[in-house]
Amino acid sequence: MLDRKLLFVTGKGGVGKTSVASAIGVLAAARGRKTLVCEVDAKGNLADFYGVGPLDFAGTEVRKNLHAMAMDTEESLKEYLSLQLRVPLLSRVGPLARTFDFVANAAPGVKEILTVGKLTYEVRERNYDLVVVDASATGHVVGELGSPVAIKELVSVGVVRSQTDWMIDILTDPAQTGVVVVTVPEEMPVSETLELLDRLEDETDIDVASVVVNRVLPELFGRGEEAIFERLNSESGRVALREAAGDGSGDVLDGAELAVGLRRSSVGHLTRLREGVPGNVPLVYLPFLFHRSHGVRATSRIAEALGEELG
Amino acid sequence: MAPSKAAAGGSATQTLEQLCAAKEVVVSTGSGGVGKTTTAAAIGAAAATHLGVKVLVLTVDPARRLANALGLERFGNVETRVPDEAFVSAGLNPQGELWVAMLDTKQSWDDLIAQHAPDRETHDAIIANPLYQNITGKFIQSHDYVAMERLYEIHNSGRYDLIVVDTPPTRNAIDFLEAPERMADFFSSRLLRWLITPYRSRVLNFASKPFYSVADRILGSQFLEDIAEFFMLFQTMYDGFVERAEAVTSLLSGPQTTFVVVSTLEVAPAREAEFFLELLEERRYHVGALVLNKVLPGFLLHGSGRDAARQMKDSAKDLAGPLAEELGDPAVDPAHLAHVLGEMGGSFLDYQVVARREAEQRNELSASPELTLTVPWLDDDIHSLGGLLELGERIWR
Numbered sequence: 001m002l003d004r005k006l007l008f009v010t011g012k013g014g015v016g017k018t019s020v021a022s023a024i025g026v027l028a029a030a031r032g033r034k035t036l037v038c039e040v041d042a043k044g045n046l047a048d049f050y051g052v053g054p055l056d057f058a059g060t061e062v063r064k065n066l067h068a069m070a071m072d073t074e075e076s077l078k079e080y081l082s083l084q085l086r087v088p089l090l091s092r093v094g095p096l097a098r099t100f101d102f103v104a105n106a107a108p109g110v111k112e113i114l115t116v117g118k119l120t121y122e123v124r125e126r127n128y129d130l131v132v133v134d135a136s137a138t139g140h141v142v143g144e145l146g147s148p149v150a151i152k153e154l155v156s157v158g159v160v161r162s163q164t165d166w167m168i169d170i171l172t173d174p175a176q177t178g179v180v181v182v183t184v185p186e187e188m189p190v191s192e193t194l195e196l197l198d199r200l201e202d203e204t205d206i207d208v209a210s211v212v213v214n215r216v217l218p219e220l221f222g223r224g225e226e227a228i229f230e231r232l233n234s235e236s237g238r239v240a241l242r243e244a245a246g247d248g249s250g251d252v253l254d255g256a257e258l259a260v261g262l263r264r265s266s267v268g269h270l271t272r273l274r275e276g277v278p279g280n281v282p283l284v285y286l287p288f289l290f291h292r293s294h295g296v297r298a299t300s301r302i303a304e305a306l307g308e309e310l311g
Numbered sequence: 312m313a314p315s316k317a318a319a320g321g322s323a324t325q326t327l328e329q330l331c332a333a334k335e336v337v338v339s340t341g342s343g344g345v346g347k348t349t350t351a352a353a354i355g356a357a358a359a360t361h362l363g364v365k366v367l368v369l370t371v372d373p374a375r376r377l378a379n380a381l382g383l384e385r386f387g388n389v390e391t392r393v394p395d396e397a398f399v400s401a402g403l404n405p406q407g408e409l410w411v412a413m414l415d416t417k418q419s420w421d422d423l424i425a426q427h428a429p430d431r432e433t434h435d436a437i438i439a440n441p442l443y444q445n446i447t448g449k450f451i452q453s454h455d456y457v458a459m460e461r462l463y464e465i466h467n468s469g470r471y472d473l474i475v476v477d478t479p480p481t482r483n484a485i486d487f488l489e490a491p492e493r494m495a496d497f498f499s500s501r502l503l504r505w506l507i508t509p510y511r512s513r514v515l516n517f518a519s520k521p522f523y524s525v526a527d528r529i530l531g532s533q534f535l536e537d538i539a540e541f542f543m544l545f546q547t548m549y550d551g552f553v554e555r556a557e558a559v560t561s562l563l564s565g566p567q568t569t570f571v572v573v574s575t576l577e578v579a580p581a582r583e584a585e586f587f588l589e590l591l592e593e594r595r596y597h598v599g600a601l602v603l604n605k606v607l608p609g610f611l612l613h614g615s616g617r618d619a620a621r622q623m624k625d626s627a628k629d630l631a632g633p634l635a636e637e638l639g640d641p642a643v644d645p646a647h648l649a650h651v652l653g654e655m656g657g658s659f660l661d662y663q664v665v666a667r668r669e670a671e672q673r674n675e676l677s678a679s680p681e682l683t684l685t686v687p688w689l690d691d692d693i694h695s696l697g698g699l700l701e702l703g704e705r706i707w708r
Contacts, residue, residue: 012343012344013342013343013344013345014342014343014344014345014575014577014579014580015344018579045579045582048578137343139372154441154442154537187374187376187694188344188374189344191374191375218658220654220655220658221650221651221654222647222650224647225647225650225651225654228643228647228648228651229651229655231638231643232638232651232655236638237638240634240637240638241634243637244630244633244634244637245619245622245623245630245652246615246618246619246622247615247619248613248614248615248616248617248618248619248620249616249619249623250616251610251611251613251615251616251619251620251659252616252619252620252623252655252656252659253655254608254610255610255611255616255620255655255658255659255662256654256655256658256659258607258608258662258688259658259662262688290661290662290664290665291664292664292667292668293668294578
């Protein structure tokens with residue numbers, strides 16, 4: 001996964017897409033690759049994961065080898081115009097950009113291609129060794145990734161059309177580009193992940209780098225130990241444990257019951273995921289982190305866990 | 312109906328039951344993955360059970376098993392009734408009717424065009440336009456708009472006493488609120504006219520020429536012409552769309568509508584919920600309730616539990632010997648017992664960290680509306696009417 005040049009990190013809302021994307025950035029940078037992490041959604045919380053102020057289009061160096069930016073399609077258009085068309089005066093670009101913002105809202109694929117165009121451009125120019133995209137959620141990402149093809153079909157001539165070819169080349173080269181699908185062992189996220197894998201296969205030529213299963217709950221007991229827990233959890237067991245460990249031991253038993261139940265319900269979803277994901281797509285597991293805080297420390301811990309998994 | 316607590320304490324709504332009895336539209340909102348759809352369905356099921364009214368749950372994209380439980384499998388855009396027998400087998404007797412429908416964006420757009428197109432010819436030309444195909448299939452914001460539009464249409468038909476609508480998973484929580492406004496702006500835009508005029512008149516004036524020459528170079532004139540044709544066709548529906556967009560906006564902000572904000576106590580969703588609560592208040596939308604999902608139980612915060620857990624974790628071996636004897640026959644291996652105790656203690660302390668973080672997050676939700684409902688972290692996802700009804704009962708009164 002880390003050997004590629006462009007990674008689109010996607011997943012259903014709430015699965016920890018941004019934390020995984022930011023952790024991939026930290027890990028890659030720590031391994032000496034000059035990395036850019038780009039946030040595409042307007043939510044703007046990637047900055048929290050690095051403990052920095054608001055991100056912008058120009059990018060911020062958040063630590064050694066690691067840069068972070070927030071996508072802005074209007075800025076992307078301005079950059080594109082000045083690079084591709086050598087339109088010299090920003091004053092001319094201003095109203096044009098506004099018009100385009102309007103067209104972009106109305107014409108399909110324009111916003112998406114300005115996003116994808118900027119990201120593939122950074123790859124083509126070798127400005128970074130790795131570009132990690134905190135991409136749109138599962139429902140939208142196929143449209144985003146397919147935008148160069150869609151534009152190519154809609155636009156018959158012109159500069160834009162000629163630009164789509166190299167973008168498509170980069171996007172469809174599995175040595176360069178991959179999609180990372182983040183999920184959690186719950187029903188809806190697993191279903192959406194399997195659906196997304198099908199759609200990526202059917203509707204695009206883009207490779208899936210891996211499926212990251214986030215927040216995997218630990219298994220409390222080994223073989224035969226569950227029977228011991230059940231005896232502790234019986235009426236007489238509870239009395240004996242209270243005598244040994246105090247009044248709070250009832251809460252601890254209830255807590256263990258909760259933990260066992262949550263873990264058990266997740267196992268079915270994990271199995272369904274494993275059976276549904278094609279054999280050539282690696283599965284990466286990240287543990288549920290019982291940590292106090294979010295932000296930089298949490299990001300580092302996820303990066304550590306990811307590093308151990310990837311070896 | 313239960314005696315109103317609000318009558319004694321003031322005008323504020325104290326229960327979901329009162330809220331649903333007083334309103335015609337309940338909009339369920341929140342960021343992705345927090346249980347918006349399930350909450351909307353549970354509220355609808357509880358309202359049908361208790362209020363004796365005809366309720367519609369309009370959902371966007373439910374989990375397959377939830378869709379099956381609601382009988383949505385084959386019906387989609389068409390409203391369908393959940394049979395009373397389904398309630399009865401779940402142990403409840405509905406006083407009203409529960410209907411459900413799932414939003415089909417493409418179909419809804421087609422219906423909308425059929426309704427607003429001035430004539431058959433324009434209608435067919437729009438439906439056949441490649442840009443239209445793209446917009447209805449892929450254009451992200453079209454989802455937001457059409458969901459609100461369909462809500463309006465159903466509300467206006469008077470077919471239901473109460474409509475509970477699940478909002479689409481937007482990039483940004485306010486997108487769908489602004490969708491009708493944006494649609495109106497779009498048609499009123501001077502830029503739109505500017506873009507269309509030359510293709511209409513075939514005469515480029517001096518002022519717009521540089522714009523077109525650059526636009527031509529970038530996009531090619533064929534594409535520009537496609538866009539212009541599409542917009543021209545769309546313009547024929549201007550009046551209808553703008554009127555509708557305004558009507559949708561006033562339905563959402565009117566006294567008959569309330570918003571229920573759904574969240575978990577994780578940092579990102581909670582922050583978005585808070586942001587959204589503030590925004591709704593600012594714009595004077597009615598915020599009826601905050602539903603907090605997947606909340607860990609309060610016993611995890613007990614100090615006595617922490618003490619016992621520490622002891623089990625730190626002195627597992629010391630405890631295991633005597634305890635194994637206490638447990639009697641069949642004999643328990645003290646080493647295994649020690650491991651079980653250690654794991655239990657460690658796990659409790661772990662979960663306590665998360666429970667504390669949640670409690671903290673909850674305190675930070677300062678903008679919470681008066682009615683805040685809590686749903687525990689359930690062992691399993693809800694995917695039956697029975698499960699929905701159980702959840703509904705939990706938060707109803």
